[in-house]
Amino acid sequence: MSRAKKNTTTAAAPQPWHSMAPSTVLERFKSNPHGLTDQEAAERYQKNGPNRLPTYKRRGPAIRLFLQFHNLLIYVLIGAALLSLVLGHGIDALVIAAVVLLNALIGFIQEGQAEKALDAIRTMIDPHCSVLRDNCRHSIAADHVVPGDIVFLDAGDRVPADLRLLSSHALHMDEAALTGESLPVEKHTGSLAQSTALADRSNMAYTGSYVASGQGMGVVVATAQNTQLGQIGTMLQKVEVPKTPLIIQMDQFARTLALLTLSVAAIAFLYTTLIGTTPVADAFMAVIGLAVSAIPEGLPAVLSITLALGVQRMAKRHAIIRRLPAVETLGAVSVICTDKTGTLTRNEMTVSALALSDAAYDVTGAGYEPEGAILQDGQTIDPAGHPGLPALLEVAALCNDARIRKSGSTHVAEGDPMEAALITLAMKAGQDLAQIRHQFPRRTALPFDARHRFMATLHPDAQGQCFAAIKGAPEKLLAICTKERNAQGEDRPIDLAGWHKKIGQLAAQGQRVLAFAVKSFPADKQEISVQDFETDAVFLGCMGFIDPPRKEVASAIKDCHTASIHVVMITGDHAATATEIARQIGLSNTPETITGAELDRMDDPALAAAITKTDVFARTTPEHKLRLVEAFQKQKRVLAMTGDGVNDAPALKRADVGVAMGKKGTEAAKQAADMVLADDNFSSIVAAVREGRTVYDNLMKVIGWTLPTSIGEAMTILIALFFGLALPVTPVQILWINMITAVALGTTLAFEPTEPGTMSRPPRKSGRPILDGALIWQVLFLSVLFLAGAFGVFYKAQANGLPIEAARTIVVNTLVVMEIFYLFSVRYIHGSSITLRGVIGTKAVLIGVALVAVGQLAFTYLPAMQAVFDTRPISLVDGAIILLIGIALIVIVEMEKKIRRTFFARKTGKI
Template identity: 45%
Template sequence: MALPHSDSGAGIGAPFSLPIDDVEALLRTDAGGLTSDDAAARLGEHGRNELPEAARTPAWRRFLSHFNDILIYILLASAAIKAVMGDWLEFWVIVAVAVINAVIGFVQEGRAEKALAGIRGMLSREATVRRDGAWITIPAAELVPGDSVRLAPGDRVPADLRLTQAVQLRIDEAALTGESVPSSKQTEPVEAHVGIGDRRSMAYSGTIVSAGQGRGIVTDTGAATEIGRIQELVQDAGSLQTPLSMQLGKFGKVLTLVILGMAAVMLLIGRYVHDLPFDDLISAAIGFAVAAIPEGLPALVTITLAIGVQQMARRHAITRKLPAVETLGSVSTICSDKTGTLTKNEMTVRTLVTPIGHYEATGLGYDPDGRIVDADGDEASSSDLAALLAVATLCNDAHLVKDGDRWSLVGEPTEGALKVVAMKGGASSAGTTRRDVVPFDSAHKFMATLNESDDGSRAILVKGAPDRLLARALTQRGADGSEPLDRVRWESEVDALSAQGLRVLAAARKATRAAHVEAGDLVDLEFLGLWGIVDPPRPEAIDAIADCHAAGIRVKMITGDHAGTAVAIGREMGLVSDERSRVLTGPELEELSQTQLAEVVRDVDVYARTSPEHKIRIVRALQSHGEVVAMTGDGVNDAPALTRADVGIAMGIKGTEATKEAAEIVLADDNFATIRSAVREGRRIYDNLRKSVVFLLPTNGAQSLVVLAAVLFGFTLPLSPVQVLWVNMVTAVTLSLALAYEPAERGIMTRPPRPSGGSIISRRELGFVLAVSLVIGGVTLAVFGWALAAGAELAVARTMAVTVLAFGQLGFLLNCRFLSRSSLTPAVLRGNPVVGWSAAALLVLQLAYTYLPLLNGLFDSRPLSLLQVGVALAAGVVVFLVVELLKLGVRRPVTVAA
């Protein structure tokens, strides 16, 4: 008999909302657990408690996918025709170009996606389960619905459990919910509509027990668990094409149609106007196609992006997937997790309130470097504050460890915050001994210790929820000793601190002579004051958000935390203002259709109590408006949204392995400010990539125009197909890469993000490219004609034509450095040393092409005289000067800014 199932994927619907007896009845089990036979039968029915492994694309298919480009198809077709014609040298050169491009793409693609493997690695390996009336340890993969499981501190929860016992049980669910404080658990059912962060009666697979003891009944295993549902969301989230890949795709299709159309016209004119031999026409058509195709473009894009990866790594942004470098430059919205990304994920006491006054604590996180100051900014040292800090350090089980310059916490985050503030105020446990303790319990929400001083006096120190301590307090410590408790005042103080997004704890004490302490002894307490605790924003993140806003990039905070805390942190970070501080919670989002969400998604900057499904819906709603979305996160609950976003950004220090594997970029320093630097670098890379494309295309344009003119006017081809490939590859490998190192343009982070879609080359830039192609092609034809007229043989004239094309590109490289202003300035030779090295490399290669016998044989080139070399150099100078005149004649400067 199959267990009942719901649409949510939980074996019995919403077990957290059902009484324990009902859950046991539905799962046909009880506290005694299952028998071995029953467990074996259920294992056969439900399968092993493991997450399914997704099928991976074979390496050979991934390699062949790099040939799936329309421009590569034309190259391969040209190679096939050359093979039929028996021109094997040209055949192998063309094939080598195509294969090299595929190898580069395959290698740069890196390792296959491992997000699902990262999630599977979060599952527990073993579980303590009750079988046949006895507790035994079994592989967690053998758990089945209905098993009774025992939990202890440090355990990783092995499956989704409906808790049946919870003794001071606290579970760290940050990986699922994003909350920095462990969740206190209970056995009483909760409402059916609550989000995962409020399901106090459940323990979820993959989370970690931080304190207490517990038992629970397995309700879901394997893919049916919450973590299994997240894995399914990762699989279903899908990935999107990057803006650059879409632009290159459109550009390639348009270019292909132009090339094929012009080749057809050239064949018709050559055959029917000039009556050229068919073999010569085919060779000319292939030469034209090879000349027109920018086969160096894939390598140029890949290498430019790879250079960007190195630059970003120096800024602590590790790029796992190459296209993400460019996509960052077009990001228009950043959706960020709060805990550990915008905040430090280190609880910090910010405010202290005593019956006498208010105090502020400076410093952030677990580093005790800070002070406690009064309202005037002076260091505080009053007796009322000392009593409050004594509770902070003595009624506390946490301690701090210093490793180099970094402080780390051993214990609960909240207790760590209290220990740190006690150290800032100079309080210590020296001279006192703990005699007894009432551990924290979620039922009474306080902890108490019995401490004895060196003089023999004893006191009960208590910390916990303010309402619980106020209910047990009779007096408060005033300036002149004990005075009646002002409960109204304290309730007002608690409300004021909570409104600031602070978590509020209270302290109290009671003198005693007892040797032991129990919860029943905690009456008639003396109330000492309050602590206001927060996971503080990173100061650098506040500045980074301001910079993002200046760059036209919206930042939205998506967190599993409560709405009040989220809005308070959002306001402090500059995400929202008092006038526009709308927050959308998970339950509210559930009531909206995807269309309704899309209508409001751009107006809401803070989302609270969200689930993994909510994050994906938010990302998709933003993308429906054409937004390019970057999503940051550190927990496994963020992995699906990171996969769906245009750029997934994971935290490298505190992020889970599943999140890192789902992301395109990993921040080595977990710093939101690094994202701003990465966006700036992405914009610079895209600018330089467009400059490189504008520079590269006239090479192909000039060569194809030279071949086309020769056929149309019926004279000898100035270039052979292999010579065309030589010019293309030598300029792409040397000169094209120089522009990838250009520094960022002024004001790069004050302009809005470039819109997605469109063409990588604007119409004005295309017109500029055509004009430059005519200039370089015209100069090349002129030199070729001059050489023939001077009596040079055809091979020498073609060698001069190749040299003019190379030197013309070198002159145009200097034009491209400053497309928006004149390059007739000494500055064109400064600021980018790679330009000089690239020019030297081009000269060396061109000299080898001209004078090495081996290359003379391969490419049919010939040595040139000094006069001929001088003419070629002069032609390059002419190209540079004429292009400067073209730039001068354009009313609005050509710019690469999108």
């Protein structure tokens, strides 16, 4: 294992860096505002190692390929191949071997893809950065940055290491990939409390985040694996990928089937040889036939086809599956933990409310499309008829650096998302932005800064004077305003208490609030500074912003509730914002919310109790997300987790189904996930769950059809052995039945459409075995019917004086016809098959039946096939009897199915 050397300087810190003053941090690292010397930097590089995430020793390709065969079901298949060779059926052995090799190759490729998650995180460290050394600015390779270095930050830069900021000038950081914060975060240099959450550490800059705007400078406090990003990489390496429910069930199924088959075969061989009813050689061949008939060698191939078809159907619903078993796992999902920004919401800021001193307005429309209107008391208004509104809208458009451009049929924002929302609002209000900016050209601007918390632009007015358009934090603008403007456009003394109440109401609704003001200046004013805005401004009003929910999400959430799926929002956003969005999308009428700080105070029992009733987890870190995933899994819940940032990668990898965003997701998230949403839409997850349930239903149909038919064939041989009777069917003929029906009939069940009411049922229990009581009863019941049919026609044929070869031919055709009719019954697990839709079948079923019919005609009448399988032609009367047996089978099975459903419905009180 190759690791970077330990950063001993970082480890010595007695308290978090964000809680220290900049001078203290510099002192800790024996650095200064002029930067390190080249010699100091070289010594620290030798001591701490390169600023690269560690690489870990991985299993080699040969070992990974070998381990793909380390599975009991694979051993059973290999045994089936060897038995086929013993029987002289090399073609069957080759088919089984091909299935084994194909499954191993798929697993080998998928495991290699999974290991790319760490590589994707490593690419998040930019190759170069600017540092201050010997009081001179240098551009160096990012992996040569050391603790104590002074790093420059400019717009567009990616942060090369964790920094404690020393200076900040209108600095905004895009930390969405690390913290989940949807908007750029403003930065400052003041010290913070030790308990400050990661997303709120506004005096820090973290590895992998971007500089959205402004400039800054900081001292390096952590490099390589000691950074927040490096800790996520370490966490990701330690996360164990859980086995999917299907793999667990198939492992149990393989063990049970293998043990049962080998035990019964051994007992049958000992019994027949000890009592002497059958010669040893014949007994051995019969027991091999018994084992081959009981082992459904075509089942793994059909299961793989079923999963692959599920992948194709999900791709049409914008859900790209990266790991095949995830298709089925989706059907067992009982909890969906979803991110908010971009998944439940549009990730496009929108002005939703306007407040003047004596009037309130709502704004319709979402995103950056200029479609919508301004409403008062539910009625659309013309802003020109409300004199206070045009001034507010003009200031919002003038004190603004964003723009909206049309790209194809959609509008795209460039610049700060909230400023873009203001431009969109002006367009909705019918304002001519070009005319406004021409009428009031900008002379100069005072950029937003975390220290003064507002932005101002200076413009000449129509009266030959000039004015400043101001926007910023409400509490800051209220402090510099002495007057307010009402809806009639009149100025009057400001009502501070009234404004604090309005702003509090907007904030309580989860809206981000911006305030707007103007201040008059003499005509010759050319420059402005912070000192020009200490008093005498006029407060125009404020606006509430939201990242609106996607319109289809509420319906998808309702579908989840109907399907008994618990949906939980886990976000890095503020609690109030997340709670309001949860209410709007119908997560709950009164959402229960827990913050990351509250999570930290909970022990495991308290958390276990909390997750069952909590709808929203806000201000969460990567550690919180991973802990929540594991808490749900401890309760035996099958969990899907969505995410788009590198901070989500550990939780995505640990979840039963990790779901990454395709449009706005990081490469690390995509590589760690099992599924990628091409449209970043929550409703696509719900559609994928529906497909997952369909896939599982189809898998159960395949198993429910394969096992009874295989065991029925095996029982036919077993009974004949135990009673010393002539075999109604030979081992070679059983191989023919298994080969033609598994391929032509079993595969058709993979194409079955979704049954009605699929999303009205609760998720299946993850620990439920494949061989449960219902399937065991089904196997026994069908085995008896197959046994009766096989022996019935066999002894009837012999009673009619037919040779044993003709009798066995009739038995083979009877078994195949019974399997065809049983196929029509098993197609509907949750309903009756005797309907027009059930009788007609799907296109795949009809093609499969036609292929089997042609195969059986060749098996029965072609001389070459007669020579290989020792068959004889059969009469039309015998053919009609075989067909009637098939009809009788489906009638009996459907009657039993109805009786069983009625019994359980009464038992559970649903009838």
